[in-house]
Amino acid sequence: MPFKDEKNTRPAHRATHAASHARPSGRRARQQSTALASDSDQISTIGAGQGARVTTRKNAAEAAGRARKNAERRYAERHPEDRAPQSGPKRSVLNVVLLVVAAILALAVIFAVGTLVTSLVFPPAEEETTHDQTLHLTESEIEAQEQQREHDAGQEQVGVDGTVSYAGQTYALSQGEDGVWSLVYSSGEPVFELPGMPVALVRTADTLLVPENVDGGWNVACYVIGGHSSGITYVVDAEGNPAGGSGEIESVELDGTTLRVTVGGTTTDVALA
Secondary structure (H helix, E strand, O other): OOOOOHHHHHHHHHHHHHHHHHOOOHHHHHHHHHHHHHHHHOOOOOOOOOOOOOOOOOOHHHHHHHHHHHHHHHHHHHOHHHOOOOOOOOOOHHHHHHHHHHHHHHHHHHHHHHHHHHHHHOOOOOOOOOOOOOOOOOHHHHHHHHHHHHHHHOEEEEOOOOEEEEOOEEEEEEEOOOOOEEEEEOOOOEEEEEOOEEOOEEEEOOEEEEEEEEOOEEEEEEEEOOOOOOOOEEOEOOOOOEOEEEOOEEEEEEEOOEEEEEEOOEEEEEEOO
């Protein structure tokens, strides 16, 4: 009968048992590797800017703001009855009409009070009554006006003792006590004095002409009614020199726009236009 050494056998058994615990079997190893492989499929990498964010002094205010907003949102979800209404109460058409009417009445009252106060403080001055008078011309008056217009547009020639008129005003030649001749109004007020001896008084439209002899020669003084303020002027020729010559005037004749002056048997035409 063979002899077994128990002392030598136990260590071998323990070694085998330890080896079995230290190294898993092939089936268990395959299961563990399969589990690790399946878990690796659920792992994803984190890109730049992702992942956890550490709160520092620089971003503490931002983190506190996010936390406050999250807390307010959670509170609003738990207490919907505390939410503020999105819009005020709707106004009915009747309320709007009443507001408009009240505003109009208030403005009317303010205007009435202001008018009353103004009338009390500043009483209106008494207005003078005026009577409008409408001028109705008779046929005779209309005819007289037409005749006056035709007369004013025409021509006149008289001697030194005659008169001419324009627009109802009469003009004449007058010699003063000192022997000086003047063109005067019908009232006797002088228009201007003449340096020489007048020969005639001529009117063509609104222009008065006085041919005169002066210092061995002659000239033609003129006056435009309503155009001269004062003083005497003379008719000039085409070159701008005073119209006239030597000798004494014998006769004068107005022919349209030409004044014919005869001196020593010679006639000189003085253009008036």
